[in-house]
Amino acid sequence: MRIVLVEPEIPQNTGNIARTCAVTGSSLYLVRPLGFSTDDRYLKRAGLDYWDKLDVHYFDSLEELMGDFPDNNFYFATTKAANSYDEVAYTYDDFLVFGKETAGLPEDLLKRNLDRCIRIPMADEIRSLNLANSVAIILYEALRQLGFPGLEKKGKFKGKGE
Numbered sequence: 001m002r003i004v005l006v007e008p009e010i011p012q013n014t015g016n017i018a019r020t021c022a023v024t025g026s027s028l029y030l031v032r033p034l035g036f037s038t039d040d041r042y043l044k045r046a047g048l049d050y051w052d053k054l055d056v057h058y059f060d061s062l063e064e065l066m067g068d069f070p071d072n073n074f075y076f077a078t079t080k081a082a083n084s085y086d087e088v089a090y091t092y093d094d095f096l097v098f099g100k101e102t103a104g105l106p107e108d109l110l111k112r113n114l115d116r117c118i119r120i121p122m123a124d125e126i127r128s129l130n131l132a133n134s135v136a137i138i139l140y141e142a143l144r145q146l147g148f149p150g151l152e153k154k155g156k157f158k159g160k161g162e
Helices: 011-024 041-053 062-068 107-112 131-145
Strands: 002-006 027-031 055-059 074-077 095-098 117-119
Touching: 002 011, 002 062, 002 131, 011 027, 011 041, 011 055, 011 131, 027 062, 055 062, 074 131, 095 131
Parallel strands: 002 027, 002 095, 027 055, 074 095, 074 117
Antiparallel strands: none
């Protein structure tokens, strides 16, 4: 899977998302401008020792990224979507796109892609979930649908008392 963060602002969120990408074998695409330096100690701390295992790519715009992958599906996470994230039949090469923490994705982008907008169900009076949590929820649903390709599904313990 491919995770896209458009203009992320909080290094700890991006670090946590990077760690999630590393442990799931997902690629991370960061769209500039970033609200922090990729050398930021908070970014590195949140990602811990996973940075060398991360497949990360940088783009100057979402349009540039989408232009490089015209045959792939892009799904846009937003609280404004009519469709729930679990109503999509994901493929392995899909892009899951998330906006910046304070503003989400641009409204004109969402309006142009209404059929590709997805949301996580939540109470009406709450604005939104944390970005890193949202990425994990949607990514793991996509991976579940695909049978968790390349991931170990069983733990090290084999039975009771071990």
